[in-house]
Amino acid sequence: MTPIKSxxxxxxxxxxxxxxADELPKGFxxxxxxxxxxxxxxxxxxxxxxxxxxxxxxxPIWCEYFKVSEREVSDWHVEAFVMGAKERFRNAGxxxxxxxxxRYGFQxxxxxxxxxxxxxxxRRHLLLHEGTHWFxxxxxxxxxxxxxxxxxxxWMGTHHWDGKKLTMGIxxxxxxxxxxxxxxxLVQEQLAEGIAPTLETILQYDSRAHQDxxxxxxxxxxxxxxxxxxxxxxxxxxLFKLKEMKSDQTLSKMLLKRMKPAMPLIRQExxxxxTELEYGYDPSRGxxxxxxxxxxxxxxxxxxNVVANQSWQxxxxxxxxxxxxxxxxxxxxxxxxxxxxxxxxxxxVTLEYYRGEPLGKxxxxxADGINNDQTHTQPIEAIPVGDHLEIxxxxxxxxxxxxxxxxxxxxxxxxxLTVSIRKK
Ligand SMILES: [Zn+2]
Numbered sequence: 001m002t003p004i005k006s007x008x009x010x011x012x013x014x015x016x017x018x019x020x021a022d023e024l025p026k027g028f029x030x031x032x033x034x035x036x037x038x039x040x041x042x043x044x045x046x047x048x049x050x051x052x053x054x055x056x057x058x059x060p061i062w063c064e065y066f067k068v069s070e071r072e073v074s075d076w077h078v079e080a081f082v083m084g085a086k087e088r089f090r091n092a093g094x095x096x097x098x099x100x101x102x103r104y105g106f107q108x109x110x111x112x113x114x115x116x117x118x119x120x121x122x123r124r125h126l127l128l129h130e131g132t133h134w135f136x137x138x139x140x141x142x143x144x145x146x147x148x149x150x151x152x153x154x155w156m157g158t159h160h161w162d163g164k165k166l167t168m169g170i171x172x173x174x175x176x177x178x179x180x181x182x183x184x185x186l187v188q189e190q191l192a193e194g195i196a197p198t199l200e201t202i203l204q205y206d207s208r209a210h211q212d213x214x215x216x217x218x219x220x221x222x223x224x225x226x227x228x229x230x231x232x233x234x235x236x237x238x239l240f241k242l243k244e245m246k247s248d249q250t251l252s253k254m255l256l257k258r259m260k261p262a263m264p265l266i267r268q269e270x271x272x273x274x275t276e277l278e279y280g281y282d283p284s285r286g287x288x289x290x291x292x293x294x295x296x297x298x299x300x301x302x303x304x305n306v307v308a309n310q311s312w313q314x315x316x317x318x319x320x321x322x323x324x325x326x327x328x329x330x331x332x333x334x335x336x337x338x339x340x341x342x343x344x345x346x347x348x349v350t351l352e353y354y355r356g357e358p359l360g361k362x363x364x365x366x367a368d369g370i371n372n373d374q375t376h377t378q379p380i381e382a383i384p385v386g387d388h389l390e391i392x393x394x395x396x397x398x399x400x401x402x403x404x405x406x407x408x409x410x411x412x413x414x415x416x417l418t419v420s421i422r423k424k
Contacts, residue, residue: 025092035059035077036131039094042084047120050163051082051127057166058128058156062135065156065169066240078134080112080127089113107133119179128168129157136245144245145252146205151219154183155227158220171224173280173408183217184279190214191274196377199225199270203252225273228283231266232259264369265290268380272312272365275379280408288312288380290369294398297323301422304401308333308344308413312365312400317421319366323393324424327364327385329417335360335405336412344403346387346417354404357384361404362417364389368397390424 024030024039031038033052040048055078063070081089089095095113099106105114105126112130117123132153136143143149158178160167172178175185190196202215202222209215226232235258245251259266272288288311295302297319304315306329319325329346342349348361357363362385383391385401401419403410 025094027088028092028094035073036080037077038080038082040082040084041088042082042116047123048082051080051124054124054161054166055080055127055131058131058168061166061168062132062156066135066139068139073138076110076138078110078112078131080114080130082114082116082123082127084116086113086115105130107131107137109137110134117180121178122180124159124161125157125178125181128159129153132156140242140245142245142247144239145203145247145249146207146209146215147202147219147222148239148245148251149247150210150216151223154216154220155223158183171279171281171283175279183220184277184281186214186217187221187274187277191377191379194376194378196274198374198377199267200256200373203256204249207247221274221277224277224281224283225270225287226255229266229269229273229287230289231262231269235259262292264371265292267370267374268367271370271378272367272380274377276311276407278406278408280406282408282411285407285410286310286313288365288367288400289314290367290398291316294318296320297325297399297421297423299423301420303418303420305416306362306401306403306419307416308335308360308403309410310402311407311410312402315399315401315419315421317399319393319396319399319423321393321396325389325391325393325399326422326424327389327391328420329362329385329387330420331415331417333360333403333415333417334413335403336409336414341412341414346385348386348404354406355382357382357404359405361386362419363402363404365400365402366393366395366397367400368395 028039028041029044031044031049031052034056036052036055038051042048059073060070063073081094083089099108107130112134114123114126114130117126133143156168158170160170197218199222202218205215226236235255239251269288291314294316297317302317306313333344334341335344344360346362348358350358352359364383364385365380367380399421
């Protein structure tokens, strides 16, 4: 989990070749795969036995992400030590003395160490996390800055495995799907406590930040945003096409420079995503994005459609603080509920509540770019609208609308509302 200096890479290749013997010390077993050999001191059960298959299934996914051809990696190989008792590996010389002490996992050259975990999920997670470090190190000669190195490893480590197919880079639907992972809970808690870091703080983490478990959760969250948000995803894709990465701040500075013209809006778009982030969060439902050239609200009503299966939808309408807004909504839509969807109007259905308001109720976010540096990520306020709302704008900004439901529940909805917006 500690960044490895690129000068160590050559050395580590030599070390790993030297230790790559068929004969293992007594008490250790080797489970061979194509790209990995798993070496363990534990009894080989069905879960340990399938680790090489899972690691091999990750290779084409890493190739796709990091733009490497499968031909290029055909002779890449790693030893993965899955350790019931770490001291046993140290004593047997299976952890070089140059490797510092670590708590969960470590990668060095063509070797990975994973400390045994209380769930099969989390053991695989750590293997894929360290495997991502290994793959990036092989491709880029280094891992990139701390947030990128750990954020991507966490992103790719978060996976679904059904015994045959591996999917990496998932956002878990439930806590039970990813036992002992806990990233989303930490993000929600820190946002509620007002201590959530800003995107810019995360992008400037130094190499010591990840001694703290918080930094893993926030680096993962930054990756979820940057990979998916329309304001940043092309810049992220461009990073992966690079031939090499340094572990200093070069890449972070490059990315921040590209984002700079839109940064006030991106800060608020980030706030909106963090506010929405919970189990089942689905970025394909759309993310709050400001209209770059929004129009001012007028006395003549403007009409927009708000679809039921998308997250925040920008209206393209800006207001000033103190404007009196009149918002009316008509139409009927369906909120998907397993086999029998509920018919719903703008007032929502009171059979179920989400975040204190009826499910399906029309909600408004009035938000603007943030010019001065905010010290912490702030939640976006969702104002209940229903079928009619007259409100004095508490601040200037653009109007965004959605129906009230958790992001992960939006996909099975159908239909839309027509929303009329005017200034009184
Ligand atoms: Zn790591």
